[in-house]
Amino acid sequence: MDDDHSSVRPYMHGYDAAALKSWSPGTDRWARHFRSRVPLAPRIAPFPATQAHPDLATGPRLMNLTYDYDDAFFTARKYGDAFARRLLRFWQYSDFYGSWHGLPVDGSPVDDPAHGLVNLPNPAYTDAAHRNGVRSLGCWFWPRSGDFEDYLEQRADGSFPVADKLVEMAAYFGFDGYFVNHEAETPTGQAARLHDLLRSLRERAPEGFHLQWYDTITPHGHLDYLNHLNTVNAPWLDVSDSFFANYWMTSEGVETSRATALKLGRDPYATVFHGTENEQFGFDPEYDPRLLFPPGEAARTSWALFGSHFVKELAPRHDDPDAQDEVFRRERRYWSGPREDPTRSGRLLPHDRRTPRDRDDHRAWDGVAHHITERSVIGSFPFVTRFNTGHGRAFFLDGRRAADGDWHNASVQDILPTWQFWTRAEGVGAEGTGADGVGAEGAGPEGAGAPLSVGFDHELAYDGGSSLLVSGPLGPDGAMTVPLYKTALTVTGAERLAVTAHGTDGVDLEVGLLFQDAPDAFVWLAAGSAAGWHTTTHGLGTFRGRTIAAVGLRVSSRRPTRCAIRIGELALLGPEFTPLAPPEDFTVDEVLADGESVHVFLSWRLAGHGVRHYDLLRDDDGSWLGRIYDDVYCLSLPAPAASETVTRLRLVAVAPDGSRSAPATAEAHRPR
Numbered sequence: 001m002d003d004d005h006s007s008v009r010p011y012m013h014g015y016d017a018a019a020l021k022s023w024s025p026g027t028d029r030w031a032r033h034f035r036s037r038v039p040l041a042p043r044i045a046p047f048p049a050t051q052a053h054p055d056l057a058t059g060p061r062l063m064n065l066t067y068d069y070d071d072a073f074f075t076a077r078k079y080g081d082a083f084a085r086r087l088l089r090f091w092q093y094s095d096f097y098g099s100w101h102g103l104p105v106d107g108s109p110v111d112d113p114a115h116g117l118v119n120l121p122n123p124a125y126t127d128a129a130h131r132n133g134v135r136s137l138g139c140w141f142w143p144r145s146g147d148f149e150d151y152l153e154q155r156a157d158g159s160f161p162v163a164d165k166l167v168e169m170a171a172y173f174g175f176d177g178y179f180v181n182h183e184a185e186t187p188t189g190q191a192a193r194l195h196d197l198l199r200s201l202r203e204r205a206p207e208g209f210h211l212q213w214y215d216t217i218t219p220h221g222h223l224d225y226l227n228h229l230n231t232v233n234a235p236w237l238d239v240s241d242s243f244f245a246n247y248w249m250t251s252e253g254v255e256t257s258r259a260t261a262l263k264l265g266r267d268p269y270a271t272v273f274h275g276t277e278n279e280q281f282g283f284d285p286e287y288d289p290r291l292l293f294p295p296g297e298a299a300r301t302s303w304a305l306f307g308s309h310f311v312k313e314l315a316p317r318h319d320d321p322d323a324q325d326e327v328f329r330r331e332r333r334y335w336s337g338p339r340e341d342p343t344r345s346g347r348l349l350p351h352d353r354r355t356p357r358d359r360d361d362h363r364a365w366d367g368v369a370h371h372i373t374e375r376s377v378i379g380s381f382p383f384v385t386r387f388n389t390g391h392g393r394a395f396f397l398d399g400r401r402a403a404d405g406d407w408h409n410a411s412v413q414d415i416l417p418t419w420q421f422w423t424r425a426e427g428v429g430a431e432g433t434g435a436d437g438v439g440a441e442g443a444g445p446e447g448a449g450a451p452l453s454v455g456f457d458h459e460l461a462y463d464g465g466s467s468l469l470v471s472g473p474l475g476p477d478g479a480m481t482v483p484l485y486k487t488a489l490t491v492t493g494a495e496r497l498a499v500t501a502h503g504t505d506g507v508d509l510e511v512g513l514l515f516q517d518a519p520d521a522f523v524w525l526a527a528g529s530a531a532g533w534h535t536t537t538h539g540l541g542t543f544r545g546r547t548i549a550a551v552g553l554r555v556s557s558r559r560p561t562r563c564a565i566r567i568g569e570l571a572l573l574g575p576e577f578t579p580l581a582p583p584e585d586f587t588v589d590e591v592l593a594d595g596e597s598v599h600v601f602l603s604w605r606l607a608g609h610g611v612r613h614y615d616l617l618r619d620d621d622g623s624w625l626g627r628i629y630d631d632v633y634c635l636s637l638p639a640p641a642a643s644e645t646v647t648r649l650r651l652v653a654v655a656p657d658g659s660r661s662a663p664a665t666a667e668a669h670r671p672r
Contacts, residue, residue, distance in 0.1 A: 008594040010034065010634050012076040014103035014116025015169075017150035021161045025172050029106055034078060036126035036136070036174030037606065037630050038411075040208070041377040043133040044488040049519035050550045051373055051486075052342035052419060058373045059269045060293075061095040063212065063244065063304040064088075065179060068099055068122035068410075076103065078124045079626070081636075083321040083406035083458075086312040087390045088125070089328075089416050090335040091132035092486075093372045096210065097125065098137040098179040100306070102144070114145045118166065118178070124411035126175050127629065128390065131415060133377040135176040135210055138169075143184035152193045163201035170209065177210035180240065182217055191221030198239035212273070213240040228253030229260045229272050237264065237271065244304050247277040249287045254300045261301070272301040279307020282314055282359025283334070293371040303372065308334065314360060321393070321406055328455070330362065336420055337367025343422050345370035374418050376486035381495050381574030382656050383487070384612075387567065388414040392465015393458045395624045397615070399502075399533040399568065402624035407465065412613055412627045414464070418486040421454040426479045426554075452480045452555070452563065462500050462533060462568020463658065464627075470555050474507060474563040479556035481512065481522070488516075489548040489572060495540040499527045500569040503534070507557045509565055513543070514550035522552055533568060548572070573657055580610060580653045580661035588649075593671045598637050600668045604651060606631035612656045619648035619665055635668075645670045 010030035015023065025031045046058040069076050069085055091097075099121040104113030119139050126136040142148060151162050170177065182194065202211060213236045217223050225246040226233055237243055245257060254274060261268040274292050276285050293299050311330040317323035329340070337345030345367035358364070390413030395403040457469035470482065489495075499511050508529045512522030523543075527536045551572070555565060584605040592599045602616070616626040616633060626633055640647065647668045653661040 008592045008599050009077065009636060012103055012120060012122065013106040014119045016105050016114065016116045016144065016146055017162065019105060019116060020118065020151070020165045021153065023165050023169060031172070032632050033634060034120065034123050034173060035630065036123040036130065038127040038130040038174075040130045040135065040176065041133045042379065043375050043377050044379040044486070046373065047486070047488070047516065047549055049516075050483075050514065052345070052369055052422060053373070056371075056373050057299060060299040060372060061269055061273070061302040062093055062368070062372045063096040063098060063242075063273045063302070064094040064308055065098040065100050065244075065304060065306045066309045067101040068125040069408075076101075076122050078122065078411060079407070079409035079628070081405060081407050083391050083393055083408060084319050084324055085391055085408040086309055086327070087408060087410045087413060088128070088308075089331060089389055089420065089456075090368070091129060091134050091416075092374045092376065092418050093335060093368050094129075094134045096135050096137060096212065097121070097129045098212070099125070099139050100179075101139070102141060117142055117144050117151060120169070120173055121175050122410075123173065124390075124409060127411040128413045131377070131413070133375060135208075137177045137179045137210065137212065138175055140178050140180045140182070142182045148184075148186065148190055152190060152197060154193065154196075158196075158200070160197045160200045163197050164204060166201055167204045167209070171206070176208060177205070177212070177241075179212045179214065179244070181214040183214070183223065184217075185223045186217055186221035188220045191217060191219060195219065195235070195239055202239060210242070211240040212242045212244055213237070214244045215246040228274070229257040231260065234260055234264060237266065242270065243272050245272060245274045247275045247285075247287055247306070249274050249291050251291050254291050258300050268301045269299070270302070273304035274301050275304040275306055277306050278310050280359075281357070282310050283362045283365040284357045284359050286357070289366065289371060299371070305368070310359075332420055333362040333367070334365065335368045337370055338362045338365060340420075341422055342367065342369035342374065342419050374486060376418055376488075377415065378485055378487040378489065381489060381572055383415075383485075383489070384569065384571040384573070384656050384658065385414040385416070386461070386463040386569050387416065387456060387466055387468040388412065388461070388464030389416065389456050389458075389466045392461065395465055396461040396463060397624060399462050402617075402622070409627065411629065412464070417468070417484040419483055422483045423452065423454055424481045425452075426481060454482055457566055460502065460566055462502070467502070467566040467568045469564065469566050470553065471564045472562075473560070474555065474557040475560045476558050479554055481552055481554045483514075483550055483552040484570075485551045487548050487551055487572075491540050491543045491546055491548065493541045493544040494575055496537055496573050497525065497540060498535055498537045498569070498571040498573060499567065500533060500535040501527060502566040502568060503529050503531055504561065504564050505529065505531050506559055506561050507555055507563045507565060509567075510554040511570070512552040512554055513548050514552070515543070516547040516549045519549055522554070524554060535569075569658070571657065577610065577655045577657050577659055579659065580607070580655055582662045583607070583614065583651045583653050583664040586651045586664035586666050588666050588668045591668050591671050593639065596639050598639050598671065600635040600637065600647070600649075602633045602635060602649070602651075602666070604631055604664065607653060610655055611653045613654050615652045615654055615660075617650040617652065617663075619650040619663075622650075625649070640670050
C-alpha cells in the first residue's frame, strides 16, 4: 500500500551537521533499505556509423539535474504501488544524474521540518543510472537551517568529520559523488575552510568519485552567479571535478568558459557544464542551447539540464494513471526531438521566430538527441531486455498476469532502447516514420507518412510491467524497420539470439543484426508471426568473429491487416548459465501494522554473482509481490482478515537469462 505519509514504511531523509558527523549505517533508521547494489556499467566505445546523427561529435557530456519520484518529493521511497511516477526512460544521453530536492532531517516536526544540508539520490534511480553507465550524485544545498560553522569542524590533523562521512555515506549507499550547490553568502573565513573541506573530501574519495560545483559563491564567499567559468570562480575547480555554470549564458560567456578551462589544462567537455533551465521554461528556455552547440561548428562545452522532470509536472492530469500517455509523449519530444525520432531531431519553429515564448510548445525544442550522442553499455553477452520501464498497471511473469494493480520501481527497469524511436518505412511510397497518435503511447513522430507506431505497452507484457508494441495498419507493399539498440557484441560462435513476441496472424516479425564490418545493412532473422506468446531462437555461429553494432526489428505483411506485435523479451545469450542456488537466510525480520496496512520487513543473503534480481511471491498461488536486487525488502499488504494469521512467502533468485532458482520460503505472522 503506497502511503507516502506512513512513518512505518522506510522513507528517505536528509542530514544536517549533527546527523552527518554522527552517521553510521547501524544507527541511521532505514539506511539498509536505501542502498544501491547495482555496479556502474562500462560504456562501449563510440561508433559513429550507428549514431542517429553520424556526424555528431561524441565529446560533449550531459548532466541531468532532476528530482526522483516527483510526487513523493519529501518522503521519497524506493518503490510503491503508484503508476503515475516519473521514471526516466532516456538514460542513454546522460553522463551524470543528480538528485535535486531537500529532505527533512529524520525526527524533525512534520508540520515544520528542518531540511538537511545533504540528500542522497534515490537508490532506485541510482540502480537504473548505473545499469546504463550513468554516475549518480547526491545533492549538497545550502542555506538550510542551523549554523554553517557546524559543518566546518576540523580535527587537529586538518581532516574534516563531515568530509569523511560524506565519502563513507556515498560508498555505503552506492552512489558516485555530490553536486554542491552552496547558494548563500558566506563569510570569507568559512568559504576558505569550505574549500579545504572539499579538498579533503576529494583526497579521501575513491577513484571515479565526482564533485560538481555549481556557479554560486566566489572563493571569498560572495554570492555571485557569474554564469560562466572565469578566473574569479576557477579556484573551485582546484577542489572539484567539474563546474555547472548558471543559466544566463551568452556567447561571450561560453567562449570564456572554454578558454578558461583550456588555460587551466582541463578538457572543456569534462570540466564545464553550461546549464539550461527547463523546470521554469519547459521546451522554450530563454537561453538557447545553440550557444553551446552552434550549428555546423564544434560544441563549446558540455551541457547541464535542470528540471527535465517538467515533462511530467506540466502535463495535463499528470497525476492521473490513465493520462500518462501524454507524459510519455512529452518525454520523447524532450529527449528525441519534436518528431519523437532522434534521427529527425531539431526544432520545428523557424530560427528567427518573433512569437511569444511558450514553455509547452515542443516545436521550439531541438531535442537532447540533436546535440548529445546516444551511449550504450551493451558490450558483452548476455544482454537481455523485457522492455520493462520500471512501472506498470499489472505485473507479468512468463506471459501470465501474476498481479493486478499499479506499481513502480525504477530499480528493476531494464535497459531500454537506445533510439526511441528510430523507424523507417520500406517499400512503395514509404517515406518518413510512424504516424502520430497510434499505438500504446501514441509513439509516432508527427508529419510522417508510414502508419505504424512504436511504444511501450503497459496492458500486456511477458515479464514485468511493459512490452514493446509495434502497431497500426500494414499492407503488402512495404515493411517497417526499427533500429533499437546500439551494441558492441563480438560473436565467438556459441552465442544465440532469442526473441519472445506476441504476434498478429499474417504479420512477419524479424530481428536484425547490424555488423561493424558492414554497417549499411541489417542481416534479418525470422522471429515468427503466430498469435500468442512464442519464442524463436537462432544460433549465431555463422557470424563467428564479427561484432554486432546494432540490433533492430522489421515487420511486414503479405496482405492488408492491422498489426499489433508485442515484443516481450529480446535476448542475446552466451554460454548457458549455471543454475542458481536458492536464496539463503530468507527471514521475516519484523511485521508492523499501520492503519489499514501491514508492513513485512524481509531480508536474505545477497548472492555475489549471477543474479539479475529477486522475485517475491505468495507461496500458495504464486502471485507476484515484489522485485528487487538487494538483500532487504519492505512488503506492504492490506491488513489481513481476522481469519488470516499467516502469510507464506516465496523468494526466487532470477538469472539474466530468466532462469530461476528453487524458492526459499518464510512465514509472516499477523501482528497481535
